[in-house]
Amino acid sequence: MSVRTQDSAPEDDLRDRLSAQPGDEPAEESAAARPELPDSRPEPPGERPGLPDSRAAAPGADPEPPDAGPPAPDPRPGPSGAAGGRGAVDVRTLTRVLFERLAELPPDAPERVRVRAALIEINIPLVRYAATRFRSRSEPMEDIVQVGTIGLINAIDRFDPTRGVQFPTYALPTILGEIKRYFRDNVRTMHVPRRLQELWVQVSGAMEELTVTHGRAPKVPEIAANLRIPEEDVRACLDAGRAYNAASLEAAQEHEGGLALLDRLGYEDSALADVEHRDMVRHLLVQLPERERRIIMLRFFANLTQSQISTELGMSQMHVSRLLSRILTRLRSGNSWEE
Structure with a gap:
């Protein structure tokens, strides 16, 4: 087991922690993981005669191992966003170290999953910062953060630390683009x-x-x-x-006195289709001579019978019938009146 001093750099502790195999934990953590037993402290010598001092080393036993020093800092972020454990590591520094470790691992190494998950977890505050730009939208903030996390994962998979660009500078446009694409394609x-x-x-x-x-x-x-x-x-x-x-047509509008939009829409006028016909008839009537135009007006607008029209105009009913038949034939054909 390698002995670390308290002067070790946080980056060295982090590399040792990430490279450790599962189950290879510090002695302090393994001892803390064991359940606490009832009071098993040895009694001072002399209180119970005949019992040896349990604190004394047994003959032939190996000496106690030297203190391995403080445990490595936990790479997971604490409540404040920085890494937990002794000596909190800056998020940017921790991100850089994790990317360096990720570049050293082969593509099929099982440890890549742990390093990638740690990168995602410590950069979640960056996603929340980007999501606050869309807080005025009607979508829940949790959904926006979830979509932004997809952009963060894509940025982690595509980031190249050898280009000399800080990861937040590269990841923020990718996160914003993923959120905007979500609003463009799925929200409307x-x-x-x-x-x-x-x-x-x-x-x-x-x-x-x-x-x-x-x-x-x-x-x-x-x-x-x-x-x-x-x-x-x-x-x-x-x-x-x-x-x-x-918006629903049946939803009540507060600024409209509780009326729904459907109640304020216009109705369909049944006489609207006759407007064109009336205009065409008016155009044909002006082409008729005065007597024939008066016969049409008395018959269809004043609702007089042929007998009443003959009395009004001083002609026989048979003559009025022939004139009406001739006038209607001309009107149906759409031709102008000919003398």
Whole structure:
């Protein structure tokens, strides 16, 4: 067993701890793991005659092993985010040491699973920091952290420590990208085109910039001029940018006096289909001579019979019947009236 002094560096203790085989624990930990027995302290010599002093070494027994020093620090983070045990190790230093150890291990080594799990655990606070940027969304924070952890795992698997880049600098964009992809693909109840989703990022940034510049909320023409895009695209982006959830038509609206949206929608007008027909008939009627136009008005608008029309116009009922038949034939054909 190697003897460590109290002056050993935390990195050396951590490497020894990670390279130790399962079951090879310090003597202090194995002793602490045993259940405490009833009071088994030896009585001082002389109180019970005839019993030897249990603290004295038995003849021929091996001397006690020397003290192995304090145990290695626990690589798992404590409540404050740093490593537990004596001499807390900085998270960045611990991450660097774990990546160095991970690079030394072969791909099929069982210890890689433990080192990778330790990297994930000590960098969870980085995921929580990234998730706070999306706390204004309607999704639970636990779901956002879970999605961000997937990005953290991908960053750990792809990180190359030989490039000289700090791991948080590399991992944070990957975590944010995974969370944004989750909101883009899984949160919206309605499908929004990818072009509008990407344009919404530019529009929201322009709105913040113009709000600071003008001291008020910007108008659609101002946003369009700032981004050099059509106003129709800005309006479509504003409508679809925050459309994450669909509202129920039967849900009551508090600001509308408790009325549901379905109660405030317009009804279908049964006479709406006759508007086009009325316009066409009006166009044909103006082409009729005065007498024939009056016959049509008396028959279909005043609801007079042929006998009443003949009395009104001073002609026979047979003549009125022939004129009506001729007029209706012309109107149905859509041709203009010919003398």
